[in-house]
């Protein structure tokens with residue numbers, strides 16, 4: 001409710017020379033300051049009141065405040081009876097206000113009461129106030145309360161009050177003081193200021209009440225803690241918890257609830273809900289808007305060539321590049337970069353000339369699906385080999401079409417049928433056998449069949465209707481990057497969407513920079529590169545990682561900020577293990593419904609065991625989780641296996657094999673769970689137990705050291721002795737030993753003896769030679785590696 005304080009009452013409250021101030025005087029003040037009132041009944045606004053108070057204060061200044069009180073207290077006229085009732089000084093309070101407002105208490109003291117001695121004193125002072133004009137002009141400006149020490153005057157005032165009054169206690173006394181203060185300056189500004197302050201207080205309280213009644217607007221993010229929600233709604237935690245319970249949600253203050261729940265509660269509690277959208281620097285900086293269909297234009301396909309070592313990948317790429325060089329082009333291909341574009345019957349095709357499938361996996365690892373078609377090269381005289389299988393599995397995981405090129409068809413030993421037969425084992429059934437896989441016999445040496453292969457590539461690409469929008473800022477992937485001593489960081493980029501222009505600011509992973517110069521595969525300078533065009537650029541601040549996404553951005557400063565943020569996140573991620581798949585938390589992930597497929601990579605010593613492990617593991621599938629062996633091959637666990645595991649969230653099961661050094665390092669870095677077994681039964685049991693959440697105590701292998709067998713000799717009565725050199729760590733008598741040949745476990749067990757020359761010793765350190773014999777194993781060969789380790793139980 002608004003308090004009405006009509007103009008005439010304001011005037012009445014300001015006495016002048018013992019008389020009410022004429023309403024006209026107040027009207028004049030307001031008119032003078034741009035607020036002409038309509039009539040004397042008009043209620044004054046807060047601002048108008050301020051103007052009046054200010055004016056009257058300014059125009060009723062005094063020289064010395066002490067003189068005011070001095071005059072009052074020593075005025076002989078002060079003892080004369082009061083000419084008018086104290087009522088005149090106080091404007092009538094609206095009833096509602098009088099009812100409950102504590103702040104109005106000082107005024108209550110002024111309502112007519114039986115006169116005590118004190119009141120008589122007060123009355124005397126009040127009488128003394130409406131005095132000759134000189135005194136009326138004396139205004140105590142209490143606005144700057146710091147400069148006016150009213151207590152000083154109160155002390156004097158108190159000498160007038162009787163003991164009884166003093167005995168009433170502090171509060172009463174305080175009220176008395178206030179009343180005195182007001183009475184003391186009744187005609188003038190002191191009183192007016194008090195009034196003004198009270199008015200302002202009242203207004204503030206009213207505004208607060210109105211604000212309280214208005215619905216509180218709450219911003220709610222995707223998830224919010226109950227306590228935080230309560231504070232945003234300006235409610236107590238208990239109220240919110242109660243409301244949640246009413247709605248069937250049991251949550252404590254620290255618990256997180258989702259937006260929907262929070263919104264229901266907030267609305268029920270009378271709040272207006274707004275969704276809080278948190279925009280990250282990345283979202284602000286990088287334009288990820290979907291392209292409209294009408295903005296899309298056809299783009300060249302990006303093709304990757306994969307296959308086993310020596311099956312002819314490089315030869316094929318070289319042949320295509322050279323055969324498709326436009327005649328008369330000066331110098332042909334002068335500069336070799338990791339990707340190039342050629343024209344096949346007028347359609348451009350981009351080839352990635354990356355070192356095999358590893359870069360391909362690395363790119364996929366970062367979600368950069370940069371290739372559209374994979375050419376799988378298989379030598380007609382060799383057949384499907386381990387890396388061929390890996391390539392197939394990588395392409396399948398990336399969900400890109402595979403075109404098989406059976407190479408070396410010029411060789412007399414070429415046997416394409418055998419290869420087609422082998423392909424069917426990997427679900428690649430050739431078209432001519434009724435399947436869907438395009439198989440092209442070629443010779444990278446003679447060029448036979450390569451035109452047909454390229455036609456098939458273009459055809460397959462056409463089927464995919466590859467499109468991009470060249471009219472936006474560029475986005476793509478880093479194919480490769482290196483540091484050049486003279487030119488600084490050099491990166492080969494493949495633009496996937498938009499157009500990259502010279503001078504663009506780009507951000508790639510944690511590297512940022514400006515494109516200073518761009519060249520194509522032929523070393524020609526470019527000023528811009530559209531979709532599917534590979535370019536080499538200089539100008540980055542540091543070397544980006546192969547496979548990193550890059551974006552051309554508008555704000556370099558913000559890009560640098562984002563890079564700092566990414567670096568910080570990387571640091572944090574490195575120090576805390578990421579939520580990768582591991583047998584330990586397999587059960588909880590299954591329970592949480594996060595795990596529908598358990599991807600497994602199987603590596604074994606022989607094909608037979610690999611197949612057996614694969615089949616047994618797949619049989620473990622149940623209603624909740626399907627065990628999928630995504631890659632199964634013979635040989636040591638390689639870095640490529642770990643990469644595949646990283647990208648597909650798989651665990652690696654090694655059967656009688658060990659990881660090589662790179663794989664070990666990579667697995668540790670990427671938190672890939674690798675499990676080695678010697679018995680199929682153990683592998684099955686452990687994974688089954690993990691799926692049921694009943695994993696037996698885990699033993700961690702603590703590596704002690706490695707020794708290389710430099711020569712082998714027979715000692716009668718002892719058997720075969722391995723003459724070893726300790727490469728790193730140490731060999732220990734009581735340790736378990738494992739004999740590896742090309743990273744395949746040949747023997748695993750206790751050792752019979754560890755000797756330095758003729759002495760039996762407890763341990764031999766790195767850099768020393770020693771003799772080792774095994775209890776039940778004689779088949780030791782030069783070049784074998786002996787690993788010493790201990791098994792320690794890991795607490796969970």
Ligand SMILES: Nc1nc2c(ncn2[C@@H]2O[C@H](COP(=O)(O)OP(=O)(O)OP(=O)(O)O)[C@@H](O)[C@H]2O)c(=O)[nH]1
Pocket residue numbers: 307308309310311312313314315316356407408409410411442443444445446
């Ligand atoms: N006869 C014949 N030899 C070929 C053909 N293609 C490649 N070669 C030969 O096979 C060998 C290996 O070829 P590369 O192109 O280096 O094979 P790659 O797959 O790139 O090998 P890496 O780069 O080591 O993985 C080379 O000696 C080539 O000359 C072919 O079609 N016919």
